[in-house]
Structure formats: C-alpha cells, structure tokens
Amino acid sequence: MASEPPKAQLLDRSPWAWVRGLARWFRGTRADDAASIDKRDTIELMIERGPIVIDLDPAWRGVVVPPSVAASPTMSLRFGRALSPPITDLEIDELAISGTLQFAGRGCHVSIPWPAITAVRLDNTTETVRWRDGTRADVVPPSGHHRPRSASPREKRAVVDAMLEHAPVILELDPRRAGVTVPEAHRETSSLALRIGHRLSPPIADLRIDDIEVRGTLQFAGTPFTVVLPWTAIYAARYEDGSASTAWMDDVPVELTAPERGN
Numbered sequence: 001m002a003s004e005p006p007k008a009q010l011l012d013r014s015p016w017a018w019v020r021g022l023a024r025w026f027r028g029t030r031a032d033d034a035a036s037i038d039k040r041d042t043i044e045l046m047i048e049r050g051p052i053v054i055d056l057d058p059a060w061r062g063v064v065v066p067p068s069v070a071a072s073p074t075m076s077l078r079f080g081r082a083l084s085p086p087i088t089d090l091e092i093d094e095l096a097i098s099g100t101l102q103f104a105g106r107g108c109h110v111s112i113p114w115p116a117i118t119a120v121r122l123d124n125t126t127e128t129v130r131w132r133d134g135t136r137a138d139v140v141p142p143s144g145h146h147r148p149r150s151a152s153p154r155e156k157r158a159v160v161d162a163m164l165e166h167a168p169v170i171l172e173l174d175p176r177r178a179g180v181t182v183p184e185a186h187r188e189t190s191s192l193a194l195r196i197g198h199r200l201s202p203p204i205a206d207l208r209i210d211d212i213e214v215r216g217t218l219q220f221a222g223t224p225f226t227v228v229l230p231w232t233a234i235y236a237a238r239y240e241d242g243s244a245s246t247a248w249m250d251d252v253p254v255e256l257t258a259p260e261r262g263n
Contacts, residue, residue, distance in 0.1 A: 095114070191256060
C-alpha cells in the first residue's frame, strides 16, 4: 500500500515572513532578568503618556531592523499607541517590543529585545531613562517643577542621580521616618533640607547613593555627622537656584499638606 503523501504546510508568504521567522528564532531565550523587566515596565508606563523614542544597539543579538539601518552603531525608533500612520501590530511582551514601523515610506516589521535597549524618552521632551551595563543609569530630569503622586526608591534615586550630574541638590525629607539618621536636634521636625553633591567644598568624601538610601558625612554647624536618608523619607529634590524640582506628593509630611487640603 502506497504511503500517504505528506500534508501540505501552510506557509506565510507575506513580504516580511522571513523577518518574523528570524525574530522567533532569536527569541529562544526569555529575557526575564531584572534589567529587562525594568525596561519593559518603564516603557509600558511611558508609552501610555504619549509617543516614545527608544535608543538601541542594532548589533545586539535578536534585533530585527531593515538591513539599510542595521549597520549603524546606534539608532533610535519611535513607538506609540496613537501615531499616524498607526502601529497596528504594536506588541510589548516579556521578550521584546515589536511592530511595523515606517522606513522611507515603507513598512517594516521590527523586533527589539530588551537587552538591546539603552534608553527611552518621551517624544519631544527631555524626560529620559537610560540604562548602562544592564542597570538603570539615570533619568534626565524634566525642566521646571513636577509633582508626581509617588515613586519607588529606584525611581527617586534615578531622578536625584541625574540632577547631581548637573549641580548640587537639596533633598527634603521627613526625619521622623524609620531608618533616618540625623543629628538629635533635627529628628523631631516635620521637614529637613540637606544639601548633597559630588563636587562640594568641603567634599562629601563618603557620599553613597544606592537603591535603599543616601548616606554620607555632612556638616552641621561645623560639626561632621554621618547621615542616613532612606528614599522612603525623601519627598522632594530641587536645585539650589530653584530652576527645577520634583516633589513626590504621597510622601510629603501631612503637616505640610494640611493647609492645602483645607482649601
């Protein structure tokens, strides 16, 4: 008895079928490390606010872009949920951000794995998140004065790190919060402003900033004292000249917001 002929396979004959196949092949390993998760979460939040521009390394394994731009050392791509023409197949998942973008008037399906992304910014603004060596490097603070409701310790650190690249920063905090270490004379006040910087005189030689706290030896009436300032106690950061500031309103002491609430 003759054997049955093999069943016909359905083939994707669309112009970019080979690109999609290549993307699926490269996507063999899930990008579920902490940095990739942070990038995905950040981009999902920012893209809800408006179009975003993603900076990437096109040489990274798994990047799918048109050959005409693949040789560039760096490149930027614009994504959004309400662009014209729209990206109807925009997808953000645990592996990559992908969709059909326009290159010289021609649609091309791109796929950008999270490890390849080095920065993201809101289009037409200076609000930028960058990553360096797999970790969040800095956020370029927007100019002016901003009052977001809340932020994680990592997000607060990113804003302060970026501000410190330009000038010293005044941190405003509630010294009564758990984990705060400041001189006894300041522990029971509702608000305390402390100046930090990388190039102060005298310098803060032991200044350390991580995802948990700010730590360093400051001068109080000429006397050195090592302070510990958890991010949970810090509710604002500003430049000395008042040119820019950020206040995280959910962390502002109730004594400072009570008059506002009463109006």
